[in-house]
Amino acid sequence: MTSNIDYIDKIPNNVDLGRDRVLQRALEHWQPAYMGWWYDMGPNESHNYDVYLRTAISVDPEGWAVFDYVKMPQYRWGIFLVPPTGDREVNFGINKGQPAWQDVPGEYRSMLRRLIVTQGDTEPASVEQQRMLGMCAPSLYDLRNIYQVNVEEGRHLWAMVYLLHRYFGRDGREEAEALLERRSGDVDNPRILGAFNEPTPDWLAFYMFTFFTDRDGKFQLSSLAESGFDPLARTCRFMLTEEAHHMFVGETGVGRIVQRTAELMAQHKIDDPDHVRALGVIDLQTVQKYLNFHYSVTLDLFGGDISSNAASFYTTGLKGRYEETKIDDDHQLTDATYKVGTVKDGRVADEDIPALNALNERLRDDYIGEVQAGVDRWNKVIEKTGIPFRLRLPHKGFHRQIGNFAGHHISPDGDVMSAEQWKARRDDWMPSAADYTFVQAMMSGRVVEPGKFANWIAPPRRGIHTQPIDFEYVRFN
Numbered sequence: 349m350t351s352n353i354d355y356i357d358k359i360p361n362n363v364d365l366g367r368d369r370v371l372q373r374a375l376e377h378w379q380p381a382y383m384g385w386w387y388d389m390g391p392n393e394s395h396n397y398d399v400y401l402r403t404a405i406s407v408d409p410e411g412w413a414v415f416d417y418v419k420m421p422q423y424r425w426g427i428f429l430v431p432p433t434g435d436r437e438v439n440f441g442i443n444k445g446q447p448a449w450q451d452v453p454g455e456y457r458s459m460l461r462r463l464i465v466t467q468g469d470t471e472p473a474s475v476e477q478q479r480m481l482g483m484c485a486p487s488l489y490d491l492r493n494i495y496q497v498n499v500e501e502g503r504h505l506w507a508m509v510y511l512l513h514r515y516f517g518r519d520g521r522e523e524a525e526a527l528l529e530r531r532s533g534d535v536d537n538p539r540i541l542g543a544f545n546e547p548t549p550d551w552l553a554f555y556m557f558t559f560f561t562d563r564d565g566k567f568q569l570s571s572l573a574e575s576g577f578d579p580l581a582r583t584c585r586f587m588l589t590e591e592a593h594h595m596f597v598g599e600t601g602v603g604r605i606v607q608r609t610a611e612l613m614a615q616h617k618i619d620d621p622d623h624v625r626a627l628g629v630i631d632l633q634t635v636q637k638y639l640n641f642h643y644s645v646t647l648d649l650f651g652g653d654i655s656s657n658a659a660s661f662y663t664t665g666l667k668g669r670y671e672e673t674k675i676d677d678d679h680q681l682t683d684a685t686y687k688v689g690t691v692k693d694g695r696v697a698d699e700d701i702p703a704l705n706a707l708n709e710r711l712r713d714d715y716i717g718e719v720q721a722g723v724d725r726w727n728k729v730i731e732k733t734g735i736p737f738r739l740r741l742p743h744k745g746f747h748r749q750i751g752n753f754a755g756h757h758i759s760p761d762g763d764v765m766s767a768e769q770w771k772a773r774r775d776d777w778m779p780s781a782a783d784y785t786f787v788q789a790m791m792s793g794r795v796v797e798p799g800k801f802a803n804w805i806a807p808p809r810r811g812i813h814t815q816p817i818d819f820e821y822v823r824f825n
């Protein structure tokens with residue numbers, strides 16, 4: 349394997365695909381089905397646009413991307429893994445110290461397949477969720493960014509499908525087909541995880557999604573990048589380099605929305621949300637509601653607080669903790685404990701449980717730390733304008749469907765309430781139908797003049813890849 353990517357093959361790759369004819373043929377058979385999915389479920393009406401996109405040409409950390417105009421159906425989706433390091437070991441669990449597996453250990457086969465399918469399913473799901481948003485993009489810059497995210501999520505699907513085809517035989521091929529058959533939000537054949545079946549109806553939701561939910565992707569990929577199954581670890585490492593841009597799009601997108609709103613509030617000396625809305629921007633209270641929704645549905649993606657599956661994934665060496673090898677402990681966790689939240693006697697309380705069973709919760713806590721830092725940066729943007737409003741993360745137990753808090757009614761402040769009390773406040777805490785209607789009405793129609801931005805969002809500080817902000821990032825033809 350080299351760090352350079354072979355673009356002569358029908359399927360770009362750096363795994364010497366041409367050497368394994370059976371595998372190559374199987375993937376070439378899947379490719380038209382993938383393209384069928386992209387034409388049906390990829391960005392609406394976009395197939396003939398020239399989009400200024402980056403394409404991976406090498407998996408080296410330096411200079412892996414080339415930027416040019418591409419029609420998205422011609423994007424070079426392919427299979428890119430960072431090169432093996434040769435002496436890598438299983439770094440945790442009962443198999444710690446063994447050489448990392450280059451093939452699937454038979455006894456862990458179904459567990460490993462499940463991990464790969466669950467990760468793989470999220471990738472096309474987000475493309476489906478976002479497919480209509482190009483029609484109401486606030487600028488060419490933002491339109492290009494969403495398309496970049498979409499083609500890379502498509503490539504992430506390729507990454508997981510490669511593993512399924514290469515290492516799991518017939519049932520892997522069947523799983524790869526099913527990944528193209530499920531549909532986000534479909535009642536009969538939905539995507540596997542809840543947040544990936546929620547609609548992403550507008551650009552505030554899109555930025556929240558890429559900030560919160562793509563970051564769940566980062567944390568899941570990071571713990572899979574620790575896997576003792578080396579091909580999974582290496583493909584996840586490369587996916588992480590792409591993921592960084594998705595989170596950048598989300599953080600700066602929300603940041604630009606709150607900047608625009610707060611600047612107008614300061615300029616007009618107003619703070620009543622109705623007056624703010626009358627200026628054609630999104631009031632900060634509505635931004636907070638979107639935050640509450642996306643944060644809470646994303647917390648559920650980490651799974652139950654107490655999980656024997658998470659313990660098995662770890663003990664076997666298949667899925668590590670975030671930055672496992674940088675943690676200074678025994679990497680076995682047999683005697684360790686960890687605090688998880690729960691509801692006891694009508695109040696939120698902590699309890700200590702075996703650390704092995706709390707690995708979902710631990711990953712969730714690592715995630716929350718990073719999310720909090722991003723919220724602090726948004727608040728700095730607001731603070732600069734002199735507006736006193738601050739965004740904040742709701743309590744971890746707020747609006748949860750999975751884990752210890754599921755079935756309880758917890759306020760953003762962490763108070764346990766009755767179902768009736770909670771429902772009476774619901775629209776104060778999460779976007780109501782009227783809030784969605786307002787935001788969508790404001791985002792009708794897209795801005796197509798280079799360098800122009802919709803009224804409700806500030807321009808970015810700089811363009812993409814040294815290009816100016818008024819660069820023609822998308823040509824519609």
Ligand SMILES: [Fe+2]
Nearest residue numbers: 471501504565
């Ligand atoms: Fe992804």
Ligand SMILES: [Fe+2]
Nearest residue numbers: 562565591594
């Ligand atoms: Fe992503």
